[in-house]
Amino acid sequence: MTAAARMEKVAIAPDGGALAKSSAQPLLIVRNLRKYFPVKGGLLNRSVAQVKAVDGVSFQVMAGEVLGIVGESGCGKSTTARLLMHLLTPDEGEVIFDGLGLGARDGMTVKELRRNAQMVFQDSYASLNPRLPVEDTIAFGPMVHGLPRAEAKQRARGLLEDVGLAPERFGRRYPHELSGGQRQRINIARALALQPRLVFLDEAVSALDKSVEAQVLNLLVDLKEEFNLTYVFISHDLNVVHYISDRVLVMYLGKVVEVGPVGSVYSRPAHPYTRALLSSQPSMDPDRRKTEPPLSGDPPTPINPPSGCRFRTRCAFAEEICGRVEPPLLGFGDAGAHQSACHMNSAGSGHSLAAPAGTAA
Amino acid sequence: MTQVNAVRRPANPLDETRDRTPAPPAAAKESAVVVYKGQSYWSNVGRRLRSDPTTVVCGLIVLAIILVSVFAPLIAPMDPYQAKMLGRLAPIGTAGHPLGTDELGRDMLSRLIYGGRISLMMGLTPVGVALAVGGLLGVVAGYAGGWVNMMIMRFMDVFYAFPSIMLAIAISGALGAGIGNGMLALTLVLIPSITRVTESVTTQVRAYDFVDAARATGASTTRVIVTHVLSNVLGPIFIFATSLVSVSIIIASGLSFLGLGVSPPEADWGLMLSTLRQAIYINPMLCALPGIMIFVTSLCFNLMSDGLRSAMDVRL
Numbered sequence: 042m043t044a045a046a047r048m049e050k051v052a053i054a055p056d057g058g059a060l061a062k063s064s065a066q067p068l069l070i071v072r073n074l075r076k077y078f079p080v081k082g083g084l085l086n087r088s089v090a091q092v093k094a095v096d097g098v099s100f101q102v103m104a105g106e107v108l109g110i111v112g113e114s115g116c117g118k119s120t121t122a123r124l125l126m127h128l129l130t131p132d133e134g135e136v137i138f139d140g141l142g143l144g145a146r147d148g149m150t151v152k153e154l155r156r157n158a159q160m161v162f163q164d165s166y167a168s169l170n171p172r173l174p175v176e177d178t179i180a181f182g183p184m185v186h187g188l189p190r191a192e193a194k195q196r197a198r199g200l201l202e203d204v205g206l207a208p209e210r211f212g213r214r215y216p217h218e219l220s221g222g223q224r225q226r227i228n229i230a231r232a233l234a235l236q237p238r239l240v241f242l243d244e245a246v247s248a249l250d251k252s253v254e255a256q257v258l259n260l261l262v263d264l265k266e267e268f269n270l271t272y273v274f275i276s277h278d279l280n281v282v283h284y285i286s287d288r289v290l291v292m293y294l295g296k297v298v299e300v301g302p303v304g305s306v307y308s309r310p311a312h313p314y315t316r317a318l319l320s321s322q323p324s325m326d327p328d329r330r331k332t333e334p335p336l337s338g339d340p341p342t343p344i345n346p347p348s349g350c351r352f353r354t355r356c357a358f359a360e361e362i363c364g365r366v367e368p369p370l371l372g373f374g375d376a377g378a379h380q381s382a383c384h385m386n387s388a389g390s391g392h393s394l395a396a397p398a399g400t401a402a
Numbered sequence: 403m404t405q406v407n408a409v410r411r412p413a414n415p416l417d418e419t420r421d422r423t424p425a426p427p428a429a430a431k432e433s434a435v436v437v438y439k440g441q442s443y444w445s446n447v448g449r450r451l452r453s454d455p456t457t458v459v460c461g462l463i464v465l466a467i468i469l470v471s472v473f474a475p476l477i478a479p480m481d482p483y484q485a486k487m488l489g490r491l492a493p494i495g496t497a498g499h500p501l502g503t504d505e506l507g508r509d510m511l512s513r514l515i516y517g518g519r520i521s522l523m524m525g526l527t528p529v530g531v532a533l534a535v536g537g538l539l540g541v542v543a544g545y546a547g548g549w550v551n552m553m554i555m556r557f558m559d560v561f562y563a564f565p566s567i568m569l570a571i572a573i574s575g576a577l578g579a580g581i582g583n584g585m586l587a588l589t590l591v592l593i594p595s596i597t598r599v600t601e602s603v604t605t606q607v608r609a610y611d612f613v614d615a616a617r618a619t620g621a622s623t624t625r626v627i628v629t630h631v632l633s634n635v636l637g638p639i640f641i642f643a644t645s646l647v648s649v650s651i652i653i654a655s656g657l658s659f660l661g662l663g664v665s666p667p668e669a670d671w672g673l674m675l676s677t678l679r680q681a682i683y684i685n686p687m688l689c690a691l692p693g694i695m696i697f698v699t700s701l702c703f704n705l706m707s708d709g710l711r712s713a714m715d716v717r718l
Contacts, residue, residue: 128614155620168611172443172633178612181629182619215443228615235619 066140067101068271069125069158069239074098074134076117076124080344093343094120096295098134099370102239107265107272109286109303111279111318113340117295118275119163122241125273126160127151139238156186159232163244165224169216175227176201176212182234193234200230203267204260222253226260233264239271247276258285279322283307288378291315294343294351297370301379311373311381314352350384360384362391450713457709460702467699471518478512482669491685502688504674505681510688514695517669520581521696524654524663524670525647525703528588533643536593540600541635545608545627555601558594566591570653574662584663588650599642600635607634637714644707648700655696671696 076095079088095117102108110118123129125136127143135142138157142148149157159182162168170178179197184190198208204226216224225245232240242261246254258281265272276282282289282303289306291299291314299312310316320335341347341354350368353359362384371387372380384392451457470477480499486507494502494510501510543554561569573587607613608631616626655672657663664670666677674692682689 123614126618128617152620155618160615160618162611162615164611168615170612170616170630170633173630181616181621185619185621185625231615 068104068139069102069273070135070137071101071125072099072135072137074121074124074136075132076120076129077132090344093295093346095124095131096343096346098292098295098297100290100297100300102271102273103288104238104271105269106287107274107285109282109289110273110275110292111277111282111289112292113318114277115340115343116292117343118277118292119243121292122160122243122273122275126155126158126241128160156235157237158239158241159235159237160241160243161225161228161232161245163248165221165228165248166216168228169224169231171216174213174215175219176208179227179231179234182231186235196234197230200233201227203233203264204230206230220253221249222257225249225253225257229257229260229264233268233270236268237270239273241273241275243275244277245274246281247278254281261285279319291318294340294346296351297382298352299379299381299383300370301381305379309379311379311386312352312383313356313358313385315381317355350382358385358392358394360392366390447710447713451709454709454713456705457713460705460709463698463702464706467518467702468522470515471522474515474519478509478515480509480512482508482512482516483667484508491681491688493685494687494691501691502685504678504688510691513669513674514671514691517671517674517692518695518699520664520668520670521651521654521672521699524581524585524588525651525699528585528592528650528654529643529646531585531589532592532596532646533639535589536596537600537635537639539593540597540639541604541627541631543597544601544604544635545623545631547605547608551601554597558597561590561594562598566595566649567653567656570657571660571662574657579662579665581664581668584654584657587657588653591653592646592650595646596639596643600639603635603638604631607631641707641711641714644710645704648703651696651700651703 074095075097077091077093080090080092081087082089098117098121100108110121112118120129124131124134136154137143138149138154143151143154169175173181176194176197179200180190180193183193183196188196198212201208201212206223206226211219211223211227216227219227225248229245245261246257249257261272262285264270272285274282274285286303288301289303290297291306291312293314299306299310299315301311306315307319310319314336317335324330336355338355341351347354347364348367349365350356350359350363353363356363366384368382368384368387368390370380370382372378373386384390385394388396486503488507489496489499489503490505490507492499492503492507494500496502499509499511501514504510504513539554539558543551564572570587570591573590574583577583577586613626613630616630621629651671654663655670655675658670658672659676661676664673666673671692675689675696678689678692
């Protein structure tokens with residue numbers, strides 16, 4: 042197959058074939074993803090400890106949905122995205138994209154994955170090459186995948202239009218000649234240049250001021266409709282995640298603690314950490330403002346995380362069982378779509394607040 | 403969730419992207435929109451360089467020296483090797499010898515012009531070769547990191563441990579005198595410092611998200627380096643290399659002075675300085691001439707490097 046024909050195939054995929062296929066199975070399945078970073082030290086610079094940044098994360102992303110990932114700083118949200126893009130090599134874990142296992146036999150290569158999945162980074166400035174006109178930055182990806190220069194530029198200009206920047210005015214500019222919001226639009230255009238089906242948005246709007254953030258969020262929603270995209274939206278901003286996501290996944294210290302439909306998680310949070318996280322949102326009503334912090338202390342170090350449930354050191358309901366047994370991620374509400382990893386929600390776990398064995402929660 | 407819904411106001415006046423009015427016909431658009439040409443980074447640098455008088459003057463001097471050296475046979479008034487035993491050490495301003503004659507009665511002006519050829523070659527060639535070799539090693543070390551970096555940089559540190567002039571003398575002493583060996587010695591001396599500078603700049607650039615974004619497109623490592631890393635690394639290394647030209651000229655002169663570089667009767671500023679030093683009590687001004695040429699040339703390269711640095715060092 043020629044290079045151009047391959048691009049053609051990618052161009053067609055999001056409309057017809059992909060959607061019909063994806064209703065049957067998730068677009069992305071992640072199983073037991075793990076990444077430990079060595080801590081070097083000592084005389085010979087040997088690895089003396091490991092930062093357990095992402096420790097056995099599993100989730101699915103359905104085609105056409107927006108999965109929000111929330112959690113404190115350092116909980117492994119960004120690492121997860123970088124692992125899935127193979128910008129970092131996972132220590133362990135299985136990634137299945139549209140039924141094809143990454144690196145498996147008859148599966149998908151990293152390069153193929155990168156054509157189908159793209160990423161938008163938080164720092165709009167650092168993620169653009171300061172020496173390249175933005176048009177060339179956008180055209181780089183398609184050229185890598187074999188599109189001739191002229192066509193790649195044509196596509197870049199079309200994408201500039203799509204993200205609301207006039208190609209004639211902005212195409213030849215350098216990143217320092219653009220505002221933060223404009224730069225983030227360029228980053229989005231660059232991510233879309235390969236016509237991906239899945240886009241990881243790693244704190245993509247967090248560095249923007251509120252009015253620009255709203256513009257970019259609306260742009261993302263429009264683009265999703267237009268190009269049939271699936272988003273994994275990583276953010277620490279609970280309001281933004283609530284607004285844009287269909288499902289939300291809560292991470293704590295490299296583990297998934299709760300996942301479910303956004304309405305269900307926000308209205309009936311099951312894990313004490315999710316509850317604390319949600320109640321940490323400032324109230325818009327001055328009469329209802331909170332004076333007590335919902336969570337005290339810093340998260341424990343991921344080098345030596347607590348045994349059992351990782352949240353138990355800050356949890357008001359922690360019991361003996363929590364230190365002994367790691368709670369599994371179990372479904373309970375919404376026909377099992379809402380899952381949490383807490384002994385209190387697991388019938389017969391031995392926690393005093395859990396339902397007795399054999400009864401449904 | 404009123405606050406959340408407030409984010410998505412359909413008629414947000416700030417939000418220009420929301421109203422997707424159909425684009426006007428291409429012809430009308432063409433005339434209405436001012437096409438933005440873009441101030442390229444390099445055209446900006448060029449503009450800043452031109453507005454800096456020191457750099458312009460130094461550049462012109464260097465250019466003049468280079469041109470005179472290249473066209474030496476056409477410009478030199480006399481044969482630089484033609485000795486005249488009767489007219490030795492003629493003072494500056496002697497008829498027929500505007501800059502006098504040396505200890506063998508050879509015309510100083512012609513010898514300085516021819517000497518510039520060798521001195522400039524000994525200044526520029528080692529820097530050029532070291533830039534290619536050291537730059538490549540540095541980019542590889544900086545981009546790859548890990549044990550590759552360790553191997554390359556520790557190897558360079560071994561050379562770095564010696565004072566550069568001592569190392570140059572040792573290498574060319576071991577290889578034997580001659581222009582070729584001298585240049586080889588200079589190249590080997592310059593490689594470690596260029597490698598080190600390149601490595602540190604590359605390591606910085608490597609950490610930026612745009613390199614990860616480029617990798618995330620599925621581009622090969624070579625392609626990422628060529629398109630995204632080199633464009634950000636070359637500038638600083640080029641500045642550094644310019645400043646090394648003067649170092650190279652001075653070390654080359656030193657080698658010639660010690661008899662390790664050029665051999666007589668070849669003219670070279672360093673060698674001329676060496677042979678004329680016996681006449682320093684007889685005609686000090688004459689003896690100073692090759693030294694002045696070395697001084698002016700290396701000063702100009704240094705000042706040009708400074709000008710280039712300030713023109714390129716823009717917080718974008």
